[in-house]
Amino acid sequence: MEQSLAFLPPDSRILARRDTIVADLVDLIGREGIVSDPFELVPFETDGFIACRNLPLAVALPRTTAEVSELMKYCARYDIPVIPRGAGTSLSGGAIPQEDALVIALTRMNRILEVDFENRAAVVQAGVTNLSISDAVGADGFFYAPDPSSQLACTIGGNIGMNSGGAHCLKYGVTTNNLMGVKLVLFDGTVIELGGKALDAGGLDLMGVVCGSEGQLGIVTEATVRLLAKPEGARPVLFGFETAEGASACVSEIIGSGLIPVAIEFMDKPAIEICEAFAHAGYPMDVEALLIVEVEGSETEMDRMLQHIISIARRHGVKAVKESQSAMEAAAIWKGRKSAFGATGRIADYICMDGTVPLSELTNVLKGTYDICAHYGLRVANVFHAGDGNMHPLILYNINDPEQSAAAEAAGNDILKLCVDHGGCLTGEHGVGIEKRDLMRHQYKEADLAQQMRLRAAFDPKWILNPSKVFPLEGRTAA
Amino acid sequence: MEQSLAFLPPDSRILARRDTIVADLVDLIGREGIVSDPFELVPFETDGFIACRNLPLAVALPRTTAEVSELMKYCARYDIPVIPRGAGTSLSGGAIPQEDALVIALTRMNRILEVDFENRAAVVQAGVTNLSISDAVGADGFFYAPDPSSQLACTIGGNIGMNSGGAHCLKYGVTTNNLMGVKLVLFDGTVIELGGKALDAGGLDLMGVVCGSEGQLGIVTEATVRLLAKPEGARPVLFGFETAEGASACVSEIIGSGLIPVAIEFMDKPAIEICEAFAHAGYPMDVEALLIVEVEGSETEMDRMLQHIISIARRHGVKAVKESQSAMEAAAIWKGRKSAFGATGRIADYICMDGTVPLSELTNVLKGTYDICAHYGLRVANVFHAGDGNMHPLILYNINDPEQSAAAEAAGNDILKLCVDHGGCLTGEHGVGIEKRDLMRHQYKEADLAQQMRLRAAFDPKWILNPSKVFPLEGRTAA
Numbered sequence: 001m002e003q004s005l006a007f008l009p010p011d012s013r014i015l016a017r018r019d020t021i022v023a024d025l026v027d028l029i030g031r032e033g034i035v036s037d038p039f040e041l042v043p044f045e046t047d048g049f050i051a052c053r054n055l056p057l058a059v060a061l062p063r064t065t066a067e068v069s070e071l072m073k074y075c076a077r078y079d080i081p082v083i084p085r086g087a088g089t090s091l092s093g094g095a096i097p098q099e100d101a102l103v104i105a106l107t108r109m110n111r112i113l114e115v116d117f118e119n120r121a122a123v124v125q126a127g128v129t130n131l132s133i134s135d136a137v138g139a140d141g142f143f144y145a146p147d148p149s150s151q152l153a154c155t156i157g158g159n160i161g162m163n164s165g166g167a168h169c170l171k172y173g174v175t176t177n178n179l180m181g182v183k184l185v186l187f188d189g190t191v192i193e194l195g196g197k198a199l200d201a202g203g204l205d206l207m208g209v210v211c212g213s214e215g216q217l218g219i220v221t222e223a224t225v226r227l228l229a230k231p232e233g234a235r236p237v238l239f240g241f242e243t244a245e246g247a248s249a250c251v252s253e254i255i256g257s258g259l260i261p262v263a264i265e266f267m268d269k270p271a272i273e274i275c276e277a278f279a280h281a282g283y284p285m286d287v288e289a290l291l292i293v294e295v296e297g298s299e300t301e302m303d304r305m306l307q308h309i310i311s312i313a314r315r316h317g318v319k320a321v322k323e324s325q326s327a328m329e330a331a332a333i334w335k336g337r338k339s340a341f342g343a344t345g346r347i348a349d350y351i352c353m354d355g356t357v358p359l360s361e362l363t364n365v366l367k368g369t370y371d372i373c374a375h376y377g378l379r380v381a382n383v384f385h386a387g388d389g390n391m392h393p394l395i396l397y398n399i400n401d402p403e404q405s406a407a408a409e410a411a412g413n414d415i416l417k418l419c420v421d422h423g424g425c426l427t428g429e430h431g432v433g434i435e436k437r438d439l440m441r442h443q444y445k446e447a448d449l450a451q452q453m454r455l456r457a458a459f460d461p462k463w464i465l466n467p468s469k470v471f472p473l474e475g476r477t478a479a
Numbered sequence: 480m481e482q483s484l485a486f487l488p489p490d491s492r493i494l495a496r497r498d499t500i501v502a503d504l505v506d507l508i509g510r511e512g513i514v515s516d517p518f519e520l521v522p523f524e525t526d527g528f529i530a531c532r533n534l535p536l537a538v539a540l541p542r543t544t545a546e547v548s549e550l551m552k553y554c555a556r557y558d559i560p561v562i563p564r565g566a567g568t569s570l571s572g573g574a575i576p577q578e579d580a581l582v583i584a585l586t587r588m589n590r591i592l593e594v595d596f597e598n599r600a601a602v603v604q605a606g607v608t609n610l611s612i613s614d615a616v617g618a619d620g621f622f623y624a625p626d627p628s629s630q631l632a633c634t635i636g637g638n639i640g641m642n643s644g645g646a647h648c649l650k651y652g653v654t655t656n657n658l659m660g661v662k663l664v665l666f667d668g669t670v671i672e673l674g675g676k677a678l679d680a681g682g683l684d685l686m687g688v689v690c691g692s693e694g695q696l697g698i699v700t701e702a703t704v705r706l707l708a709k710p711e712g713a714r715p716v717l718f719g720f721e722t723a724e725g726a727s728a729c730v731s732e733i734i735g736s737g738l739i740p741v742a743i744e745f746m747d748k749p750a751i752e753i754c755e756a757f758a759h760a761g762y763p764m765d766v767e768a769l770l771i772v773e774v775e776g777s778e779t780e781m782d783r784m785l786q787h788i789i790s791i792a793r794r795h796g797v798k799a800v801k802e803s804q805s806a807m808e809a810a811a812i813w814k815g816r817k818s819a820f821g822a823t824g825r826i827a828d829y830i831c832m833d834g835t836v837p838l839s840e841l842t843n844v845l846k847g848t849y850d851i852c853a854h855y856g857l858r859v860a861n862v863f864h865a866g867d868g869n870m871h872p873l874i875l876y877n878i879n880d881p882e883q884s885a886a887a888e889a890a891g892n893d894i895l896k897l898c899v900d901h902g903g904c905l906t907g908e909h910g911v912g913i914e915k916r917d918l919m920r921h922q923y924k925e926a927d928l929a930q931q932m933r934l935r936a937a938f939d940p941k942w943i944l945n946p947s948k949v950f951p952l953e954g955r956t957a958a
Contacts, residue, residue, distance in 0.1 A: 118735040118839040142737060163684070174678075176687070177656065190926045197837035198903040199653075199867045202911045202922050203949060204696075204931045205642070208655070208687025217683075229737020256597040258620060258708020300779050358676035360597040388678045424677040432681045443681050447669045451938070452683045458937035459930070470682060 005052045005093070005434055007468040010100035014057065014080055021080065022058050025102070028074060029067045035059035044085065044103050048150070049093035049435055051351075056083065056097035061108045065183060065191060065221040068104060072219065073189030075102055081464050082187075084215035086127065086158030089150040091352060092433025094162060094214050098468050104219060106157045112136050113222065119197045120227045121180055126157030126220050130164075133225065142227040145172035148429065149338055157220050163212030165429035167337070168294070170387035171262045172228065174429065176211040181224035184210060184217070187460040196224060209455065214431050215466040217459040231296035234262065236333045237306060239313050240287030240320035244268050244382075247289035248362040250316040251386040254293075254309055255359050261305065264387030265292040265337050268366075271344075271383040271394070278343035281336030282329070284320045291386065292337055340383040341394070348379070348396040353412050354430040355419030356390045365422050369393050372414045376407040390428035391419065417442050432470045440472055484531045484572070484913055486947040489579035493536065493559055500559065501537050504581070507553060508546045514538040523564065523582050527629070528572035528914055530830075535562065535576035540587050544662060544670060544700040547583060551698065552668030554581055560943050561666075563694035565606065565637030568629040570831060571912025573641060573693050577947055583698060585636045591615050592701065598676045599706045600659055605636030605699050609643075612704065621706040624651035627908065628817055636699050642691030644908035646816070647773070649866035650741045651707065653908065655690040660703035663689060663696070666939040675703060688934065693910050694945040696938040710775035713741065715812045716785060718792050719766030719799035723747050723861075726768035727841040729795040730865040733772075733788055734838050740784065743866030744771040744816050747845075750823075750862040750873070757822035760815030761808070763799045770865065771816055819862040820873070827858070827875035832891050833909040834898030836868045844901050848872050851893045855886040869907035870898065896921050911949045919951055 014021070022036045035041060036058045046053035057080070062068045075082050081101035088095050097103050109125035115137055116122065122133055122144070130151040133144040147166035148154055154164070160182065165174040172178065181195030184206075194207040210217050241247040251264055267275065268289045276283045283290060291313075295305045310321060324330040344350050357365045366382065373380040373395060384392040393415055397408035416426050416436065420443050426436045440449060453471055457463070463476075493500070501515045514520060515537045525532035536559070541547045554561050560580035567574050576582050588604035594616055595601070601612055601623070609630040612623040626645035627633055633643070639661065644653040651657065660674030673686040689696050720726040730743055746754065747768045755762045762769060770792075774784045789800060803809040823829050836844045845861065852859040852874060863871040872894055876887040895905050895915065899922050905915045919928060932950055936942070942955075 116839070118731050119837045120734060120737070121837075165678075173656075176684070177652075186926075186930065190930075192924070192927045192930055194927075196902055196904075197839075198835040198898075199644075199869055199907055202905040202915060202919060203928070204934055205655070205688050205691050206931060206934065208690075209684050209934075211687075212684050227737075229739075252597050255599060258599070260708075298780070298783065301777070304777065356677040358598045358600075360595070360676075390678055419677075423675055425675075426681040428678050436681065440681060445671070447665075448671045448673075449682070451665065451669075451671055452685060454937040455683055455685065455688075455934060458933040 004438055006473065007054065007098040008473060010098060014100040018057055024074060025058060025060060025071070028070045029060060029062055033061050033063070033067070035061065044097060044105070047088040047090040047093060047095040049091055049096065049433065052093065052096060052434065054097050054099050056101050056103045057099065059103040059105055061105050063108050065185065068185045068219055068221050069189040069191055071102070071104055072185050072187060075464060076188045076462060079462060079464060081467050083466055084161065084219045086155030087129070087153045089154045089158065090162065090433060091354070091430040092427070092435040094431050094433035094469060096434060106155065106221065109221060116197070117142065117227070121197050121224050122227055123222060123224050124156055125222055127155050130154050130156060130159055137227055141230050143230050144225055145178050145228050146175050149341065156223050156225065160211050160220050160223060161213065161215045162429065162431040165385065165390065167263045167265055167385060170264060170385065171260050176208060178226045179207065179211055179223060180226055182207055182210060182220045183222035185219045185221055187218065187462060187465055214433065214470050216456055216470060217465070232298050233302060234294055234296040235302050236292050236294040236324055236330050238283065238320070238322040238333060239291040239293060239318050240284040241289045242287065242317035242319055244289040244366060245363050246317035247291055248366050248386065250291065250313050252359045252362055253312050253316070255387060257312065259305065259308060261293050261309070261387065262296050263292065263294040266382065266384050266386035267337070268382040270379065270381035271340060274343050274347060274381055275336040275340050278346065279332070279336040279339050281332045283336060284322070287319055292333055337383065344381060344394050344396070349399040350394045350396050351408055351412050353391065353393045353395070353415050354427050355416050355424055356428040357419050357422050357424035359389050361422040361424065362386065362389060365391065365418055365424070368418045369415050372411050372418065376411045378407055378411055385428070389424065413439065434469050437470055438472050440470070483917055485952065486533065486577040487952060489577060493579040497536055503553060504537060504539060504550070507549045508539060508541055512540050512542070512546070514540065523576060523584070526567040526569040526572060526574040528570055528575065528912065531572065531575060531913065533576050533578050535580050535582045536578065538582040538584055540584055542587050544664065547664045547698055547700050548668040548670055550581070550583055551664050551666060554943060555667045555941060558941060558943060560946050562945055563636070563640065563698045565634030566608070566632045568633045568637065569641065569912060570833070570909040571906070571914040573910050573912040573948060575913060585634065585700065588700060595676070596621065596706070600676050600703050601706055602701060602703045603635055604701055606634050609633050609635060609638055616706055620709050622709050623704055624657050624707055625654050628820065635702050635704065639690050639699050639702060640692065640694045641908065641910040644864065644869065646742045646744055646864060649743060649864065650739050655687060657705045658686065658690055658702060659705055661686055661689060661699045662701035664698045664700055666697065666941060666944055693912065693949050695935055695949060696944070711777050712781060713773055713775040714781050715771050715773040715803055715809050717762065717799070717801040717812060718770040718772060718797050719763040720768045721766065721796040721798055723768040723845060724842050725796035726770055727845050727865065729770065729792050729797070731838045731841055732791050732795070734866060736791065738784065738787060740772050740788070740866065741775050742771065742773040745861065745863050745865035746816070747861040749858065749860035750819060753822045753826060753860055754815040754819050757825065758811070758815040758818050760811045762815060763801070766798050771812055816862065823860060823873050823875070828878040829873045829875050830887055830891050832870065832872045832874070832894050833907050834870050834895050834903055834905060835907040836870065836898050836901050836903035838868045840901040840903065841865065841868060844870065844897055844903070847897045848894050851890050851897065855890045857886055857890055864907070868903065892918065913948050916949055917951050919949070
């Protein structure tokens with residue numbers, strides 16, 4: 001099974017009618033709401049995945065749910081593909097358009113509509129950035145938990161599409177665990193509301209399946225999200241280990257003992273060197289791997305949990321334990337970790353994988369990752385959310401060397417297959433997008449994929465929403 | 480809109496072929512796996528809802544997923560309705576059969592297949608009882624969190640069907656938050672696997688929509704559930720209030736402050752009197768309402784959280800605070816609460832409603848509940864999971880008095896509509912079943928219901944799985 005980044009071939013009838021379509025769209029939501037100049041379309045041709053690009057037919061920038069509904073009605077009538085887009089930070093190509101598609105970018109719908117502390121909820125438009133929710137409620141002692149590294153830029157609509165995670169999701173869960181309700185525009189413009197401020201919902205849990213559906217079931221225009229109270233205190237602690245295996249075995253034992261720190265981040269030696277050179281975080285350099293373990297609560301609670309964790313770490317060859325002594329040191333520790341992708345980009349091109357594995361398989365899969373990269377003669381740096389088994393190997397290569405590029409892609413595929421073969425999953429938080437579409441057959445049996453496609457078709461019988469993504473192009477049974 | 484408990488009319492062709500069908504089923508899974516004697520079918524004619532009853536065509540008691548698959552293949556071929564059943568403890572009639580249906584009862588599939596502490600997971604067959612999971616891992620310091628009051632009897636398959644909750648779900652979430660994977664037999668016998676021990680899943684989150692789908696999307700035969708470490712200690716505390724409004728305002732302020740105790744249970748004066756007379760729990764009798772607030776953690780942590788909660792309670796007219804001084808006192812406090820339904824049944828017939836509301840509406844909806852019951856001249860006792868806004872008014876009446884019966888049903892409907900009108904939901908944890916089927920139109924717009932039905936049909940295009948439930952019989956658009 002070869003992986004490809006091919007899109008569905010554009011519909012020539014749509015391309016031929018481009019000017020008419022643009023004029024119609026302008027009629028629907030106004031000139032200032034439609035981008036159609038090829039030069040102005042360039043920022044929308046790809047996203048954070050960057051491995052492929054297409055200029056879309058046009059981009060719409062609606063300001064209201066009603067405008068999104070009008071746009072969808074029009075596109076459904078003429079079978080025009082639609083690519084929903086937030087900030088375009090997708091790492092799996094989820095927002096990359098196809099040539100015959102209208103991109104509907106939600107970035108102008110960026111208002112926080114309501115903050116409701118009594119129900120610990122905020123109602124926001126889909127284009128609000130992740131971090132701005134926490135910013136809006138921080139002074140009152142609350143925050144919104146999922147924290148993808150792109151949280152300064154990425155939007156809540158995109159987070160819902162990809163079911164985004166982040167370093168602190170070990171304790172607080174990913175987007176689906178913090179989402180209470182959505183307003184959803186269906187393929188034909190129908191607006192439905194799912195969930196809300198009350199517990200549970202009668203009937204089927206459509207909200208759960210919409211979260212993580214990568215813009216294929218409808219366009220989320222509003223979301224009600226859970227607010228949490230900020231902890232009394234939080235303390236990241238560095239643990240340096242003699243071996244990478246020791247560090248990963250330590251993670252398994254921490255979680256297996258029932259402890260749930262807020263975060264357990266893993267960095268191997270190459271990642272430590274790359275990040276320390278960039279961020280001067282004070283990471284120990286004489287170790288093979290380190291864990292950043294963050295605990296939170298009162299001073300007493302943090303001390304107690306740390307004692308327990310340190311006693312576990314001692315059984316796995318810990319060489320250094322460094323508690324942050326100040327807010328500045330704590331910030332430096334996280335800065336090193338959160339800048340890992342940027343710091344890596346300084347020294348080489350890289351592709352970042354996003355597999356998950358059961359924690360009991362962490363050591364085996366890490367070892368397998370090293371073996372695979374050695375086989376292809378490539379360097380790899382591992383920096384990832386270890387506590388929930390979400391691995392992010394960064395495979396380093398030279399993008400101008402076709403052989404290395406092909407080797408990097410092959411190594412990435414082998415690593416994801418390794419994750420699946422160890423009971424894991426192709427994706428933890430970046431989504432399938434176009435990147436991992438063809439690997440879906442490695443994850444799922446035909447019957448599983450067929451049922452997913454039937455569900456997809458029950459929402460979007462014309463398959464106009466983000467149609468080139470997630471499901472392999474061949475054998476779309478319900479298309 | 481009148482509510483009805485009518486089932487779809489039985490298919491006379493199926494009834495006429497009953498003997499052949501039974502013989503075929505015996506061929507499929509053996510004589511000891513099929514119940515067909517009318518006398519032996521009686522235990523399956525209703526469930527915990529008891530408001531209506533039908534003898535099914537037959538009952539199958541499969542022992543393996545393969546047998547369930549064979550049964551579904553057969554039923555799909557001949558369009559025979561199928562009612563999945565666990566322990567039959569449903570409070571909304573979810574397991575009540577129709578006359579032309581095969582009941583597939585999972586009670587023989589009652590093995591715990593694997594306990595995996597390293598991944599904090601247990602793999603169990605669907606017929607395992609809820610409590611037996613915690614029993615199996617308790618000695619190692621773990622437990623399974625959702626704790627419906629029927630946990631001694633109810634099965635994990637039924638819990639998944641209804642997305643069951645319980646008193647301690649305020650902190651730990653309901654079934655969907657503790658479910659990692661399922662094995663599902665589709666309407667045509669296809670077996671698919673959803674989720675597993677690793678975080679997240681590529682593609683659509685079918686597991687989320689299966690959880691709470693009331694046996695209409697397939698039959699769950701195995702589940703992988705999350706295990707949690709038992710807390711160091713737990714302490715229920717009684718708070719007695721001068722007014723019911725004060726108690727409910729206190730709940731809103733506790734949650735609004737960001738505190739998340741393990742449980743906040745509410746009892747009004749009628750409920751206190753009923754439960755105390757039965758359980759002798761030591762409840763204060765000179766108050767209008769009480770809260771049972773349970774905190775957990777180390778002694779220091781519990782003390783700190785309680786101090787905070789007590790200071791909030793003082794602002795809302797708390798008259799009495801009683802901390803349990805021993806494990807025996809703690810058990811007595813919970814015994815009173817958990818026996819509320821049984822204790823109520825001693826003094827009157829009752830129907831138990833299961834609406835949820837945003838916490839900010841708790842006081843208003845409670846007041847509205849009293850007004851409604853007063854209007855119909857009926858007594859009501861309120862005992863419910865206040866922390867997550869899940870109300871359980873028990874409407875007392877005399878089942879042998881047709882006028883009172885009709886009044887109780889009307890009052891129940893009015894209360895559920897009141898919940899919906901205040902931004903809440905028809906059901907918190909008991910499901911829609913047949914009880915609330917016709918109220919779904921009050922909760923949902925046509926477009927919402929139509930989308931749910933399209934999704935349902937994408938799993939079960941023949942609508943053979945539990946077909947009389949959840950969706951109003953009139954206007955089934957995708958049927």
